[in-house]
Amino acid sequence: MSKVIDSFNFTIGRVLAGKYRIERLLGRGWEGEAYQVTEVKTGVQRAAKVFYPQRNRGDRALRAYARKLEKLSGCSALIRYHHTDSFRRSGQPISFVLSELVRGEILEDFVKRQRGGRLTGFEALHLLRAVARGVAQIHQFGEYHGDLHDRNVLVRRRGIHFEVKLLDLSSDKSSTRHRQQDDVIDLAGLLYGMVGGRKWYARQPPEIKTICRGMKHSLILDRFHTSSDLVVHLDGFGWDTPR
Numbered sequence: 001m002s003k004v005i006d007s008f009n010f011t012i013g014r015v016l017a018g019k020y021r022i023e024r025l026l027g028r029g030w031e032g033e034a035y036q037v038t039e040v041k042t043g044v045q046r047a048a049k050v051f052y053p054q055r056n057r058g059d060r061a062l063r064a065y066a067r068k069l070e071k072l073s074g075c076s077a078l079i080r081y082h083h084t085d086s087f088r089r090s091g092q093p094i095s096f097v098l099s100e101l102v103r104g105e106i107l108e109d110f111v112k113r114q115r116g117g118r119l120t121g122f123e124a125l126h127l128l129r130a131v132a133r134g135v136a137q138i139h140q141f142g143e144y145h146g147d148l149h150d151r152n153v154l155v156r157r158r159g160i161h162f163e164v165k166l167l168d169l170s171s172d173k174s175s176t177r178h179r180q181q182d183d184v185i186d187l188a189g190l191l192y193g194m195v196g197g198r199k200w201y202a203r204q205p206p207e208i209k210t211i212c213r214g215m216k217h218s219l220i221l222d223r224f225h226t227s228s229d230l231v232v233h234l235d236g237f238g239w240d241t242p243r
């Protein structure tokens with residue numbers, strides 16, 4: 001029986017598995033903690049996602065995550081998988097995934113940092129397009145994301161564009177049309193959150209409401225059967241609001 005660990009809190013400078021020096025905590029979630037690490041031998045920077053053992057029994061979560069990232073290595077919006085490693089803590093094996101280090105900010109923090117803690121409609125639609133294209137790529141590979149929320153999207157501005165990387169795909173179930181449609185609903189949910197959520201929704205222009213549809217799932221799916229429908233819409237809709 002593995003001991004429950006709900007935080008690792010590695011100190012800066014600690015070396016994992018004799019190979020990866022901890023530089024800083026990148027973030028934590030349900031499955032584990034992600035750190036920026038330096039590969040001691042090469043000086044190369046990586047991200048290490050260290051799994052809490054109780055969320056990764058028999059390395060199931062780690063194996064599924066690694067395989068799914070590898071299967072989707074053609075998707076430019078996903079982090080690049082490198083390899084896995086492990087070490088022991090109080091006799092218990094702890095495993096981690098080494099991946100590309102993404103220099104970006106989680107969407108939640110990016111939105112909070114904006115004036116009023118929300119994005120303008122145009123910015124939000126522009127960012128949504130970048131995320132929706134990433135999700136459409138995943139769907140084209142016959143897969144689904146399954147855990148699309150504002151702490152699993154990393155954002156970085158470049159020129160007039162938003163570069164996004166999607167993290168943390170849920171990997172325990174096989175892909176179905178239904179799970180892909182849940183991703184479409186989550187995309188609408190991301191837009192809803194970016195423009196200020198419930199507090200600001202009533203005041204949104206039609207360009208936002210046509211996508212969020214009051215966050216009524218059936219209405220969203222009536223309009224957008226697939227993530228590609230949403231991308232096509234974002235690339236070509238007409239503006240109702242005079243500007």
Ligand SMILES: Nc1ncnc2c1ncn2[C@@H]1O[C@H](COP(=O)(O)OP(=O)(O)O)[C@@H](O)[C@H]1O
Nearest residue numbers: 026027028029030031032034047101102151168
């Ligand atoms: N490759 C990476 N580059 C930069 N930050 C990352 C990376 N992987 C994870 N993070 C950060 O760590 C957090 C937790 O990682 P995540 O894979 O989402 O774990 P969990 O499954 O526990 O939610 C993310 O929300 C993000 O802030």
Ligand SMILES: [Mg+2]
Nearest residue numbers: 029151152168
């Ligand atoms: Mg996460």
